[in-house]
Amino acid sequence: MTATDAARDGGAAPVRPSLHADVEVARGEQRIAAAFDVEPGHPLAIIGPNGAGKSTLLAAVAGLVPLSSGHVSIGSRAIDGLPPEHRGIGVVFQDYVLFPHLSVHDNVAFAARVRGSARAAARAAAEPWLERYGLADLADRLPAQLSGGQAQRVALARALAADPEVLLLDEPMSALDIEIRDEMRAELATHVREFGGATVLVTHSPADAAALADSVLVLEAGRVTQRGALDELRASPATPYVERMLAASPE
Amino acid sequence: MARTTAHAPGRLAWPVAVLAIAGLAVLVLPIIALIVRAPWADLPELLVRESVIAALVLSFGTAIMATAVCLVLGVPLAALLARATGWPTLPRRLLRAAVTVPLVLPPVVGGIALLLLLGRRGLVGSALEQWFGLTIPFTTGAVVIAQVFVSLPFLVFAVEGALRSADRRTELAAATLGASRWQVFRHVTLPLVAPGVAAGAVLCFTRALGEFGATITFAGSLPGVTRTLPIASYLAMQTDPAEAVALALLLLAVSIGVLLGLRDRWLPGVRG
């Protein structure tokens, strides 16, 4: 709740469009189908067991795997026919997938670089992002020399430096050591709030959903089994999975 | 299982070690024989002969050009081959077979095939001569073409291996950041496989340097124009075995020099 309030009251955050998705994707034998709308400043968590198709769903929205059918739009702009580079969707990948051959600085400058800026200009444009995410001291390091938390910040800065309208986060906490997860989760929540646009998060952790999202969509075996705020799920779990998951994760 | 854990990791079982040493002997002993039997006393005189220097210069120049051509054509071909994993079986296998053929084809037959394609009466060569007055055999360009034909697979397979082991998700990440396909290739794929490209280029260069059969068949053998070091060495064998061995040593020294010189800087396993 505080997240949405901050975004609404922030004022500085630009007005961003919502995300609408109604998609079906084939992954081998499995079919994954889901429909959801995400308003800016109201992040959605897609939660579900391993193999439910959460990451595939996210990849389909980003244009990284083809749709069997359905459509995706940002505001009034249909994007399902566009290649990923023209969708305006930023992605923080599981394990972050930083460019191993580029420094932190050049990772963050990548989007500006491929949009035609000269190397020096792209690096200059990246500097505020480095500052904002506390990466200035790490600018010259290679990804192999970063801790998990540092890599997460680089991945986020790299994605947001591209000025996306929508942000997708695939299991952003899973690569982190358990001891620092709480701290990093709070930090990430702040950054997501600052971004302010439509945000979708994939996780299998109710704690992540609670900290980062306003509402939850439960995906099991490629099908949506329940959706709503976490409290609503807790009040009346629709499936044994939801019940078990929430039982294992106390408020 | 408990017994195996008692061994220090990295120690080889003795049959493996014995066979490994035998394998090494197969590779190294002939070279040692060449070095032992070399006419060391005459070497300074042999190596400054005009014919030797001409062959050396020609070999170096053509092998460098062939490597450049292999890089330009081979890296994209490797990308195609790596990407072909999603293709149906038959075209995928045909593609792989096409790239492999020059490795299994006797080079002399490769040379004949090039003549049948690019020779005066060849499928393409006849048209080239008729329309452009261009003839390819017996030119230095023909040497480069023959070398490219035999050495391209080495580069393609080295780069393909690197591409396969690279994390494809980095390419997807680049696309979400706004990179076009070409930019993904240029800014992400290529730098990621650079060690494989370098290793492939070195293999390609040394193979081109040693190329004999396809060259003599397709390009002929004229001093300063098409007579490369291996051909000069082979011809010298007829009358002057000492010069032949000297030329072979030169070839060996150049190849080893290139391999050692580039090893640490360019080959895989450097970073990290």
Added chain:
Amino acid sequence: MMNTWMPRRIATTLAVLLAAALGGCASNAGGSGATSGTVTSEADPATITVFAAASLTEAFDELAAQFEVEHPSVEVVLDFGGSGTLAQQIAEGAPVDVFASAAEPPMQSVVDAGLAVDPAVFATNTLELVVPAGNPAAVTGLDDLANSSLRVALCDVSVPCGAASEQLLRQQGVTAAPDTLESDVKAVLTKVSLGEVDAALVYRTDVRSAGGSVEGIEVPDAASVVSRYPIAALTDAAEPATAAAFVAFVAGAEGRTVLDRFGFGAP
């Protein structure tokens, strides 16, 4: 190996390669003959290995076949190449019973190494101009070899046919402008039969055995440069008696008949 291929076998080679590419492995049937090895002298098959100059290829294929007919227990294995290369291989210990060279220096090097005695010249050969069928460049004589606008192949001077060519050209006062100097006479002939060169100098026997893809043009003074072919059984032949019999056969009346037919002159 590189030096033993022959133009007329190229088509076969390509066909075999194609078959191998399409159908997997080409089986290498047979292998060397039975090694029964247990009993008797008469039925025991003897194999002799003959190293012969590339220009002898067709004649020796025929001679070996006839010799095997006359000596059913004998198998003759032929290996053809540049005479210098063959001599070099013999000096390095190649297991050879008979050596037939296209010139005397390579044979002399084998004799000097103590590996052969008393070589006998059994054939002679002379050079001839050769052009692709139809003579597309309208070559008429030796002088055309000096024409830099024509494609010309010669044997390299390091091999016998090259040495003979150089001698003939020098005698005739022709400064040739070759586009390639090949490692053996068969390689030259291949370039001609494929039409890649307009003219070349090869042995007249090669022109005769090449068939319809090339034409020979007699050189008036070719007889002034005669290549002499010596043959010898090697001193450490594994089958000395059979080796001597083969040498005698080649140098004898039957051999003469075959060699005549392929265009080789008498010694």
